[in-house]
Amino acid sequence: MTTLLASTRPAPVRVPGAALGLARSVVRLHRSALWFWLLLMVALAATMLWAYGPGYGTASADVQDQCRRDIEACHFPGGPWLSRYSTAVALTTLVVAFLPLLVAAWAGAALVGRELENGTAHLAWTQSVSPARWLAAKLAVPALLVSVGTALLIPLHRLMWDGGENLLWTDWFDAYGFRSNGTVAVAYALCGLAVGVLAGLVTGRTLPALGVAVAVMFAITHLGDQYRPSMWPTVTVTGAASLSLPDKALQLDRGVITDEGVRIGNNMACTTADSSVADLRSCLAHNDLADVWATYHPQSHFWPLQLTETGIVLAVAALAATASFVLLRRRTAASGAAV
Amino acid sequence: MNRDGEGTALEAVGLGKRYRRRRGPVLQDCSFHLPAGRICALVGPNGTGKSTLLALAAGLIRPTEGTLKVLGTTPARARERFAYVAQAKPLPPQLTVAATLRLGAELNRARWDREAAERIAYGPVYANPYADPYGEESGSAYGDMHGEAAADPVPGVGPGVGPNLVPGVVREGGLHPRDRIRSLSGGQRTRVALALAFGKRPELMLLDEPMADLDPLARRELLGALLGEAAEHGTTIVMSSHVVAELEGVCDHLFLMGGGRIRLGGDPEQLLAAHTLLTGPARDLSGHTVVESHGTGRQLTALIRTDGPNSPPTDGWETAAPSLEELLLAHLRNPEAPDLFTEETGGTGTADMTDVTDVTDVTGEENARP
Numbered sequence: 001m002t003t004l005l006a007s008t009r010p011a012p013v014r015v016p017g018a019a020l021g022l023a024r025s026v027v028r029l030h031r032s033a034l035w036f037w038l039l040l041m042v043a044l045a046a047t048m049l050w051a052y053g054p055g056y057g058t059a060s061a062d063v064q065d066q067c068r069r070d071i072e073a074c075h076f077p078g079g080p081w082l083s084r085y086s087t088a089v090a091l092t093t094l095v096v097a098f099l100p101l102l103v104a105a106w107a108g109a110a111l112v113g114r115e116l117e118n119g120t121a122h123l124a125w126t127q128s129v130s131p132a133r134w135l136a137a138k139l140a141v142p143a144l145l146v147s148v149g150t151a152l153l154i155p156l157h158r159l160m161w162d163g164g165e166n167l168l169w170t171d172w173f174d175a176y177g178f179r180s181n182g183t184v185a186v187a188y189a190l191c192g193l194a195v196g197v198l199a200g201l202v203t204g205r206t207l208p209a210l211g212v213a214v215a216v217m218f219a220i221t222h223l224g225d226q227y228r229p230s231m232w233p234t235v236t237v238t239g240a241a242s243l244s245l246p247d248k249a250l251q252l253d254r255g256v257i258t259d260e261g262v263r264i265g266n267n268m269a270c271t272t273a274d275s276s277v278a279d280l281r282s283c284l285a286h287n288d289l290a291d292v293w294a295t296y297h298p299q300s301h302f303w304p305l306q307l308t309e310t311g312i313v314l315a316v317a318a319l320a321a322t323a324s325f326v327l328l329r330r331r332t333a334a335s336g337a338a339v
Numbered sequence: 340m341n342r343d344g345e346g347t348a349l350e351a352v353g354l355g356k357r358y359r360r361r362r363g364p365v366l367q368d369c370s371f372h373l374p375a376g377r378i379c380a381l382v383g384p385n386g387t388g389k390s391t392l393l394a395l396a397a398g399l400i401r402p403t404e405g406t407l408k409v410l411g412t413t414p415a416r417a418r419e420r421f422a423y424v425a426q427a428k429p430l431p432p433q434l435t436v437a438a439t440l441r442l443g444a445e446l447n448r449a450r451w452d453r454e455a456a457e458r459i460a461y462g463p464v465y466a467n468p469y470a471d472p473y474g475e476e477s478g479s480a481y482g483d484m485h486g487e488a489a490a491d492p493v494p495g496v497g498p499g500v501g502p503n504l505v506p507g508v509v510r511e512g513g514l515h516p517r518d519r520i521r522s523l524s525g526g527q528r529t530r531v532a533l534a535l536a537f538g539k540r541p542e543l544m545l546l547d548e549p550m551a552d553l554d555p556l557a558r559r560e561l562l563g564a565l566l567g568e569a570a571e572h573g574t575t576i577v578m579s580s581h582v583v584a585e586l587e588g589v590c591d592h593l594f595l596m597g598g599g600r601i602r603l604g605g606d607p608e609q610l611l612a613a614h615t616l617l618t619g620p621a622r623d624l625s626g627h628t629v630v631e632s633h634g635t636g637r638q639l640t641a642l643i644r645t646d647g648p649n650s651p652p653t654d655g656w657e658t659a660a661p662s663l664e665e666l667l668l669a670h671l672r673n674p675e676a677p678d679l680f681t682e683e684t685g686g687t688g689t690a691d692m693t694d695v696t697d698v699t700d701v702t703g704e705e706n707a708r709p
Contacts, residue, residue, distance in 0.1 A: 021445035028442060029431055119429025123532075126397050126423035127446035127539065130415060332399055 019137075022129055026141040029120075033106060034145070041149045044092055045156055051088040052160040059085035060167055082167065089164050096153055096185060097176035097221075100192035103146055104217035105210050107196025111138055113209030116200065131332045132325060135197070139321055142193055150189045157181055172302050173250040175225045182306035187313035188224070192217050194320035201327050220316065224309060231308040234295045240277050242294035243270075250301075254294040261290065346375030346411070348543050348575035349396060353405035355599075356391050365391045367599035369405070371680070373577070373592065375542070378569050380586035380607075381579040383596030384671060389579040390426055392596070393545045396577075397423035410543055419450065421543040422536035426579075428528045428552075430520045436460055436531055437516035443535045456538030459564060460531055462513025525552035533561055537568065543575045544568075550578070550585055562589060583664050595667055598674055605681030607663055613681060614666055617641045619656040630676040631669040642669045644679070 027034060062081040066073035073079075115121040125131045157180045164170050170177055179185060192213075199213035229252050237245070238257070245251055255267040270283040270292050284291065297305065354369040365388040373379055381389050394400050395407050398414030409417040430439055440460060444451040514527055523531070529552050536544055544565070550558050566589065568574045580586050593610060595603035603610055614630065621639040624632065632641035642661055661669070670676050 018448045021448045025442050025445040028434070028438060028445070032433070118432070119425055119427055120431050122394075122397075122399050122425060123429050123431075123535075124446060125399060126418070126421075127443065127535070128419040128449060129446050130418060330401075332401065 018128070019133075022133065022137045023141050025124070026137050029115075030111065030142075033110060037145060037149060040095075041152065044095060044153055047088050048092050048153070048156045048160045051085060051092065052156070052163050055081075055085040055088055056160075056163050056167065063167065077167070085164075086168055089160060089168060089170075092157065092160070093176045093180050096150075096157055096180035099150060099185070100188035100221060101214050101217050102192075103142075103189050104192035104196040104199070104213040107142065107193045108199040108203075108209035108213030109196075109206045111142065112197050112200025113203060113206040116204040117206050125332065131328050135201075135324060135328055139193065139197060139324075143190055146189045146193055147186050150186045154180070154182060154185050157185075171250075172248060172299055173228075173297065175228075178228070178306075179221070179224075182303070183310040184224070184306055184313060187310040187317070188221060191220060191313050191317035191320070194317040194324070195220070198320045198324045198327070201324050220313070224313065228305060228309060229297060231312070232297070232301050232304045234297055235301075236293055236295045238291045238293040240280055242292050243280065245294060245296050246298050248299045250297040252295045252297065254292070256287075256289045257291040257293060259288050259290050263293070347372065347408070348375045348377065348379075348410060349373040349577070350408040350411075351392075351405065352407075354392075354395065354402050354407050355404035356388070356395060356400070357403045364403070364599055366395075366402070369600040371594065371601040371604050373575070373594075375410075375575050376569070376573045377575055377592040378566070378590045379575070379577045379592040379594060380583075380590035381577055381594045381596060382581065382583055382586070382667060383579075385581055387596045388599055389581075389596055390547050393423065393547045393577070393579060394425075396545050397421070399423075417543075419447075420541055421545060422539045422541035423545045424529075424532045424536050424547060424549055426547040426551075428525070428532040430528055430531055432519070432521035434520055435516065436514045436518050436520065436523075439520060439531055440534060440538065443538045447539050450540050452538050452540045455540060456534045459537045459561070460514050460534035461516065526554055526557055529553055530557065530561070533564075537564070540572070541574065542572075544577065546576065546578045548579055548581075550580065550582075558585075583667050587663050593663075595670055597671060600678070601680075602670055602676075602678045603667070603680075605679075609681040610679070611660060611663060611666060613645055613679060614661050615643055615645045616659040616661045616665070617643060617656045618659070628677060631673045642666070 059079075059081040062079050063073070063077040066077070066079055112121070115124075121131075121134065124134050129137075161170050161177055161181055172178070172181070179188060195216050196209070196213040199216065200209040203209045203212055229250070234252060242254060253265050254271065255263065255265040256269050257263050269287055269289065270280060280292070283289075350372050352370050354366055355364055356366040357364040369388075369392070381392070383389055391400070395402055396409050396414060398409075398418060407414065410420050411417075414421075431442070434442065440453070440456050443456060444453060514523070514530060518527075520528065520531065529549065533546075533549065536546070546565075549565075550562065553561060565576055565578075569576050578586060578590070587607075591606060593603065593605065593607045594601045617624075618638070618640050621634050621637050624641060624643065628644035628646060630642040630644065632639060634640070642665070
């Protein structure tokens with residue numbers, strides 16, 4: 001038996017680029033996920049391009065055609081093409097807005113949870129790869145693919161979203177639209193990855209990791225939607241200007257100031273006055289009020305809001321990633337540190 | 340074999356491990372020393388911490404107390420130099436056998452020996468029946484990495500083995516490169532897991548129940564491969580098992596685990612030489628270290644340590660050498676028996692017995708009463 005092994009031992013070849021091998025191993029283990037991701041990107045891009053071009057064109061021509069024939073259709077546009085177009089827009093927006101949850105579910109369950117559950121993570125750690133470097137690869141390779149994928153979707157979605165303004169009354173501050181139209185899309189997707197990895201490490205099992213990752217990521221996106229208006233200073237105007245806010249402004253609150261100088265929010269008094277100054281004056285005097293005011297985000301706040309939220313969400317992602325490393329280090333002999 | 344004593348494969352001092360969900364510690368105050376180059380059997384009943392000890396050595400978990408040095412350093416620093424095969428033989432189920440070996444190559448770039456891995460996975464003869472085992476995905480990296488080694492046609496074919504094996508015939512027991520891991524049986528997975536370990540060309544192999552799932556033929560073949568590896572490269576091999584017979588005659592070092600520590604350690608022959616099986620009329624055995632004694636009426640059979648001043652006793656006892664299985668079972672049945680380590684001192688090879696605990700008389704008397 002021993003003679004079978006009587007071969008000369010080939011000298012170990014030092015190959016640079018161990019990181020490349022590690023990255024390739026991540027892709028090898030998650031090849032089906034990679035294919036799914038690519039297919040999803042292609043499908044989303046194709047649908048959004050269709051909606052932007054032929055979808056919009058056909059729907060808008062159809063609506064105009066109906067309007068010419070029937071005056072009622074001008075006010076209540078409908079028809080199969082419009083419904084197809086609006087479905088395409090709504091569906092792609094929904095998918096892009098909830099991609100972070102999908103990423104989190106995959107990262108928690110397939111990327112980390114399952115590997116810890118069935119022990120293949122430990123298999124990797126007893127090859128020449130330390131747990132810390134294993135985790136780094138698990139974060140870096142998907143992060144690259146997720147960033148590139150979502151970054152490519154953003155401009156396409158913006159094209160589609162802005163193009164649909166006339167037909168669908170899309171708003172820049174719509175929660176799903178906002179999450180799909182700018183840099184926050186990448187930030188949330190990366191956050192989903194980090195949260196998923198952390199959930200996988202904490203639970204160490206596939207299904208709990210999936211549940212925890214999705215729940216936490218849902219909470220994070222919900223909090224983002226909730227506190228988005230406070231992420232950049234708002235604009236407050238008083239007097240007649242508050243009755244006619246700029247076009248496409250996101251109105252947050254409006255109210256009145258009493259003669260005693262008390263500011264009352266969420267009050268619609270005198271808002272029915274037309275924007276002529278005289279009409280407003282008489283209404284205010286009649287109600288013992290000094291002034292009316294309104295707080296809003298003009299459309300020009302889109303990018304400041306996007307970038308602030310991106311920063312905050314990326315910070316959360318970094319926090320989750322750091323927590324993952326700390327957790328792994330505490331559990332295993334992750335690096336060269338003495339036991 | 341590397342028996343010069345210059346290297347230490349494993350060294351534990353006061354090692355302890357406690358899991359959160361369990362009440363008691365799995366390992367407690369466990370100290371031992373394993374010289375490099377040994378083929379070591381780690382035996383003991385289920386749940387005595389064999390797997391925990393191996394996982395600690397592999398750096399997968401951290402000890403709650405004490406230290407464990409692997410190849411003279413921490414498990415983390417020694418990571419590239421040892422191989423570990425877990426009891427469950429975890430492998431990515433979605434990969435093929437060939438892809439799993441490629442994974443091994445990617446994760447062990449500096450030391451991967453493709454030939455050694457394939458010999459274990461695809462059968463003992465390297466004359467591979469499949470022209471290109473890596474199929475359409477043949478990685479260019481391999482051509483670069485293994486240049487000559489891969490081109491070498493039939494290395495390592497021993498005389499008398501090669502001629503009757505015609506290339507193109509599926510090897511008995513060997514695996515097909517395109518088999519999916521999830522379609523493999525337990526024993527076949529063990530083969531792939533061992534192939535990964537061999538491919539790493541480690542200085543130390545930590546194998547948790549490596550033979551449990553294997554059929555007798557595969558067991559013979561893979562055990563032979565392990566012995567060959569050890570003989571050729573001085574690889575230290577630590578194999579855990581709860582079947583003593585499985586490893587008898589193979590190992591030249593033995594650790595018996597029990598009560599969260601190593602209770603017997605050393606060369607099996609020296610361990611056997613340190614014990615005597617006595618049979619004779621029942622009588623007082625105080626003054627001797629009695630591991631186990633049981634009597635049938637006036638007849639007494641006892642296993643004692645031959646380390647006392649007048650050991651073994653000559654007066655009227657029939658003495659016999661115990662078998663390894665008898666020795667181990669006697670210790671397992673009697674947790675009170677003191678620990679024993681035989682160690683080689685210097686280059687002389689003489690045994691140096693060390694009683695770790697010195698409660699011999701008490702246990703001796705207690706055990707002597709039928």
